[in-house]
Amino acid sequence: MFNTIEEYLDALKIEMKDADAALVQDAQADAREHLSTALSVAREAKPEISEADALKKIIEGYGTPEETASAYQEVERRTSPVIVQTVKPRSLLGRFFGVYVDPRAWGALLYMLIAFVTGIFYFTWAVTGVSLSISLLIFIFGFPLALLFLLSVRGLALLEGRLVEALLGVRMPRRPLFSHQGMKFFDRLKTLLTDKATWLMLVYMLLQLVLGTVYFVLIVTVLSLSLSFIAIPFLQEYSQQGAMTLNNNMRYFFPVWSYPLWAGGGFLLWTIFMNIARGIGQLHGRMAKALLVSE
């Protein structure tokens, strides 16, 4: 029924078309590992056996694509996601302030900070890699360098996926995307180059610098604004001076009745931002999924 491992994998993909893309990628990696090991064992025992005949027996033991697909979906249903999403019907106000106990919001904040650092690294790596690879292609050693670079992009994409899943709670691949084995060097390079996934990953790496910077600036700005609003009453009472300096070097002393407004406003501003950060995190997770997970 299946003449090659690829045919089985394609059938499995079709069978899992409703499943999460990350789960599909994991299932493909497992099936590829098992089937190719079993196939090489079968060939050692009987060198003249055809791939189709050998696969028929192997798949009898491994399970049809349908059976395999349902096994993955079954286990996935029982496995708790990394960040448990508590969906309790709450009032609008409860949801607004409930952001403080939502792990997704804190995860998103942390992610936005980290994205600044990783973004700079990804961008540098991508730009250096692409330009070095292209310019050194006139030499023979440019080719292995290009291959290594493209493979490193896949590795980084997996790593970024793990980060996104841990902090943003979006299901991402847990296994590396495997490029076809048993290929000649140039074919392998060609497959990587013509694979849409490679380029999408590169786009993500470049984009991450911009996003990472915007996220970082947003956090720092809003955090310092909210904290200074909250600090106004304490500052004025402690130093007995106005908190705001006017043009003519005079200091404006905010009236005491406005203290609750300042402190409350600062708190409110941060709460609003936490809600926004949670949304940004979800959006970013969706974007990461679209760019880093190949269907």
Next chain:
Amino acid sequence: MTEFAAQTKKFQKELNSGTSSLVLLSVLSRSKEPLYGYQIAKMLEESGPDIPMMKQGTLYPVLRSLEENGLLESIVEPSVSGPPRRYYKITSEGRTTLEEWLEIWKQTKKFVDAILKG
């Protein structure tokens, strides 16, 4: 007939979904070195009954969920031919869990046997 076969298959599947975690943990606790999926499948095939109890493909998602729950840990190593292999090893948490599960299994077995004997 097909209805009947489907029911039997479903029953087998439901039984397996509970026992496969126990079986996998126990295989890995007895092994001195980390094992990869195909090796585990082969071991089960050799020591199992003539009729295959479960499809090998169903082992992989279970291995993965055991790892996610901290009962197993794994490393990926490149293989000479073909895709890289994931080697699984039991954790100390996995060993303590296995002991508890074995106790539950013994109780369940005793209970079911007693009922079936009537």
